[in-house]
Amino acid sequence: MLFNNVLELKAHLGTVHRNLEPDTLLSFIGQAEALHLGPVLGEGLVAQLGNLPAEEAPAHLVALREKFRAALAYYVVLEAAPFLSVGFGDLGLVEARTEKAAPSRQWVYNNFVEAAAASADKLLDVALAWLDAHAADYAEELDSSEYRSRKSLLIGSAAQLGQYVATGGSRRFFLALLPTLRQVEEFEIGDVLGADLLEQLREGLAGGEQPSPETTKLLGLVRPVLAHRAFAQGVLSLSVALSGASLRLLTDNEAIRERQAASPAAVSALSQQAIATADRYQAKLVAHLDALTPTAAPQAVQVRDNTGSPTFWV
Template identity: 30%
Template sequence: MLFNNTATVGDEGGLKEYLGGIQKTMDWKTWKPFVAGAELTFIIPAIGQELYDELSQPTAGLDAAQKQLKDKLRMALAWYAYLDAMPSLITVTGDGGMVMNSVPNTQAMPKWLFVATVKSHQEKADRYLEAALAWLEWKADWFPTWKGSASFLIQKSQLISSASEATKYFPAIQKSRRLYLSIRDYFNAAEEEFIRPVLGAAFENYLKGKLAAPEVLFSPEEKEVLALARKAVVQFGFALAVPYLNMNTDLRLVSETDGIVNENALTGERLNIIRSNALAAGHEKAAELRNCLNAQASATVFPLYYTSDLYVAPVESGHVRRPKNDPSNPFYVL
């Protein structure tokens, strides 16, 4: 585990070093299952089993870079564990069933405070984990175990591989890892449905292969194509996901807990407008991508695309023929 096997959460290397607001002493064995569950749910999928195993060694045996990363991941892990533990820690469970503590001079947490606390913990955990992952990508050369792992190859071969990257091309995501994870499969679906038909399977696989090999440099033309493809993927993926997301006006995921509405969710009409706008933006970027490919492709630039059936030579006027518009779409590509 990323935390030491301590007697209490306040011991050196324990949870209390990373959590604010814990005034009471609590046994480590009370928190350990929640820490293990949070690692399994949030940390291991984000960094891969190989790097997790490396960082799980005693801190004294790690180098400076590993210690820095472990410390950053602990910040996120502590709040994820706290989040998972909250519903259970406010009750006492035994052979007699489940009851609530009634300590003198204390009272049960009201519902509104529970809801606000959950939202605050969730925001902290997501923000800290995204910051740790951004630092890991920045210092990737320091972690050969991670760069050689299956998790890294799968993650980096995706056009949109993190919340930070999604935010770069669609600022409304606001580096929210929770929102990114809710849309990630739709980004992958958008690649298959909208981008592969533009790039062609061979050229797409070539680009994704280079993404998974960060030591290989992209040419300026390839960087331009990747940027356009990513802009299109983010818009298409978001459009595919919108009907299944419950969001507020800040595009944050919201929910209803025990009859208490946490936020005012967007209306169906507003979601449809957002979806239509995202689809239109996606098709616009896909058209730009197609034009860019046809304008620059040659026997030496994008040769896989140039020799495919998708390539259309620019006409003498300098314009590229565009596909026919579908009357069923709520937009028109000029």
């Protein structure tokens, strides 16, 4: 595991009590790794980081482990907090209480776990962004079919998605939208570009070649359509919080999500706004494609009427 004792955890979360039983702690570390790190890093890389030798471990893996330890410490809090104040035995559930300490008040507990959830999510995004920036140093560890397949996507990174949608560049948000991005690219963008042009763009991105000015311009027209359509569809099934100038994908924790999540009406409004924005970008894309092939039959695109009436066709 990424943490092997209380002292390692305390280095990243100074409020951990010195009397915390190591065996109790380790059970929650395993749960946090499986639930929160495994889905974004892959079980193989998590296991590799957790099995580093105490001495002479590869420096690049030690550095990577430190980045993810920072987030994992707060995820351990989320998994442990509901269970540490009670004991389960022959008498059922017993609430812990001593002369010098008592269970926390409900509002203190709520603030504590909500702050832990926010810190964990933000630190995980920081660690993932760092890994992306240093991916060349981890070619062997990241050499998986899933990681390679993202190179051919028209939007293949959190930074690219964040240019068009208010995700704050969140890697977790990007990964959550990834299935929808693939679907929209395959069907909706494929219908607009045509199978041959779409495949040409994918091959160029997968090969890592420098795109021509014409290709760069085309990608600049395609990506906002893809981003807004995928967001409009995907956000309806995600739990998000409205946080300042960006959206934050919430931790998969029911109690925290209920208190922090944006209302269904707000999420629906965000989706509708993204559809309208995608329609406007798609009109520009279709006009560009028609200009490239003036002898071809004009394509139909659905756009919104600014007067507030339903859609019309051009």
